[in-house]
Amino acid sequence: MLGIEALASLDVRQSGTDISPIGYEFTTETISPTSITLVPILRSGLGMLDALQTVLPYPVSVHHLGLFRDPLSLHPVEYYNNLPFTRPNSSTAPEGNPSAANLAIILDPVIATGGTAVAAIQTLKEWGVQRVILISVLGCAGGVAKAAGEWPEATEVWIGGIDEELNDRGMIRPGLGDVGDRLFLTIGK
Template sequence: MAGTGNVIVVDHPLVQHKLTLMRRKDQPTTDFRRLVSEVSLLLAYEVTRDLPLETIEIETPLEPMTAPILAGKKLCFVSILRAGNGILDGMLDLVPSARVGHVGLYRDPETLVPVEYYIKVPDDLGERLTVVVDPMLATGHSAAAAIGRLKQAGAKKIRFVCLLAAPEGLAVVAETHPDVTVYTAAIDRQLDSHGYIRPGLGDAGDRLFGTK
């Protein structure tokens, strides 16, 4: 991994290989969805690297032993609808006991400002590591708005995971939420005039769900 400030780029060879396959415009929806799930599992591995452990007494088939197990409340994954669900599925494969929340936001096509239409999260967010997931960190406004709402709901320790980030989006999150670390597979060049990441991979939601 490579990290500067509040950004960690997961540069594992398998992540980079699968990301390249995802970027290809001729990648079918089924394969794109599978690749997102696979990369998400690998990103989940990195974002949970420092989860606290405690020890318990167990018995193996051969003898008793003291062994490590996750301590305290399980973490919570929060998906920014709808595209975040593509990442959520892969992460739950790795941490099936995690709690799950959802924040519904859409980006106004004229102003690019996020509009909230739904939020449902566990009551005890303050006692859990909260991992917010969305494939693309573009303008950063949706991510910043979602993180702000989660803080209002009690979240104290938040991390953000995405497949791709633009420098503009990273700057917005760093300015509005300097306590939040962003995990991403790559930082692309820039945003275009429509708020799309370049070179990017297109609209992740449309490619995940075959809606365009």
């Protein structure tokens, strides 16, 4: 449901016509921008991936970011990044990174301190995306504000619910616990 709401702002335009399997002509439509990538934050964001893929009218690339929060400092640590990089040819490529998508949709079910979301937004901005949509199921008010303020002119944040406070370990109160552990039925640390 969050994905449908978040993606309702995408422009739909007619792209031509096609013939149905039983012989009727119909108008085809496409969404804009046409260069979209889904970016689940490993591992909990994987639980949102299939749902978002079914909302989009055509397959899009998926690039994973592995980020975890250091338990002592509560700062994000990147351990995996599979965003491609193509060196631009100055005579033919547009400025920036030609392999970057126009729109990156970050999938992360929980925003607690906001550090992971900020790190993901920074990484995607440096990669060269023009716009970011961040979709989360639950967030803490302060962490959501921090994420929304990281690149406000190009970032939309969509949240299913807000809890007001964090505990001393940076976990949302009352919260959901570790979504990755819950999703993959593993025992938390």
